[in-house]
Amino acid sequence: MTGRRYKAGAHGAGTWVRERLSSLLLVPLSIWALASAACLAGGGYEAAAAWLARPANAAGFGALALISLWHMRMGAQVVIEDYIHRKGTHDMLSVLNSLICLVLAAATALALAKLALGLDFGV
Amino acid sequence: MSHGNARVAAGSGKGRGSAEKPLSPHLQIWRWHVTMLGSILHRVSGIALYVGTALVVGWAVATALGPDAYAAFAAAAGSPFGLVIWLGLSAAAFYHLAAGIRHLVWDLGLFMRPASADVLTVLSILFAAAATAGLWGWLFWTGAVSL
Numbered sequence: 001m002t003g004r005r006y007k008a009g010a011h012g013a014g015t016w017v018r019e020r021l022s023s024l025l026l027v028p029l030s031i032w033a034l035a036s037a038a039c040l041a042g043g044g045y046e047a048a049a050a051w052l053a054r055p056a057n058a059a060g061f062g063a064l065a066l067i068s069l070w071h072m073r074m075g076a077q078v079v080i081e082d083y084i085h086r087k088g089t090h091d092m093l094s095v096l097n098s099l100i101c102l103v104l105a106a107a108t109a110l111a112l113a114k115l116a117l118g119l120d121f122g123v
Numbered sequence: 124m125s126h127g128n129a130r131v132a133a134g135s136g137k138g139r140g141s142a143e144k145p146l147s148p149h150l151q152i153w154r155w156h157v158t159m160l161g162s163i164l165h166r167v168s169g170i171a172l173y174v175g176t177a178l179v180v181g182w183a184v185a186t187a188l189g190p191d192a193y194a195a196f197a198a199a200a201g202s203p204f205g206l207v208i209w210l211g212l213s214a215a216a217f218y219h220l221a222a223g224i225r226h227l228v229w230d231l232g233l234f235m236r237p238a239s240a241d242v243l244t245v246l247s248i249l250f251a252a253a254a255t256a257g258l259w260g261w262l263f264w265t266g267a268v269s270l
Contacts, residue, residue, distance in 0.1 A: 020230060023226070026223070027220065027223070027224060027227075031220070033179075034213070034216060034217070034258070038262065038267070042201070042262075042266070042267035042268050042269075043267075045186070045189075045193040045194065048186045048193065049193075052186055052187075065176070065179070065180060065183070068172075069176065072169070072172065075169045076169075076170070076173060079166065079169075100177075104177055104180045107180055107183075107184050108180050108183060108184075110187070111180075111183040111184045111187035112183065112187075114187045115187050
């Protein structure tokens with residue numbers, strides 16, 4: 001059984017809770033993000049930089065990005081487990097999935113550190 | 124799944140001989156139903172939003188890099204091809220949001236009967252279509268985006 005091979009019995013309930021928790025948190029965050037995107041569209045660099053520099057927006061954007069990445073890593077993992085049955089490909093895609101989400105999380109943190117906290121990375 | 128068995132088309136699982144075991148339901152003998160479409164759309168929109176999240180992070184990174192990087196991002200995002208991508212991503216976001224709320228409602232044990240589940244699914248598809256049309260109507264009407 002696929003479930004057994006990937007030890008669903010050991011962490012299945014935890015995954016279920018994490019999927020629901022991240023979904024619940026993303027409901028208000030994604031509505032706020034869509035409304036903010038509609039307001040920022042076509043606004044140009046100054047408006048975008050000023051918006052991300054505001055602490056409340058930076059915190060909201062950081063939460064949105066990190067919880068989205070957490071949620072989509074779990075979602076993509078389910079898709080990989082459903083369709084990719086060859087172990088080598090499965091393991092490679094799983095690592096790639098985690099890696100992409102980690103890189104995007106780091107990029108978000110660096111961008112917000114520069115825009116909202118004023119840290120200078122020399123770029 | 125929840126009400127899967129009620130959906131199996133009549134006559135399925137009948138083998139040629141009585142000695143044959145009934146086969147488990149498979150795609151070909153499932154009567155089409157709207158919750159199936161809803162489920163497929165939820166997965167497809169989720170995968171689209173994987174790319175969408177990367178693009179939104181790209182927007183923040185471009186902003187952090189400065190006016191030149193931002194201008195390059197905005198030029199690509201505002202091109203006709205870019206707008207089609209954002210149109211699709213906004214539809215995916217509205218649908219995934221509505222379908223996700225639908226799943227949270229189901230997790231509470233509500234709207235689980237096939238007819239109620241169908242209603243919730245149709246509502247989430249209609250919401251996504253209306254919200255996408257509303258958003259883009261507003262963006263073009265205010266002049267925030269243009270072709």
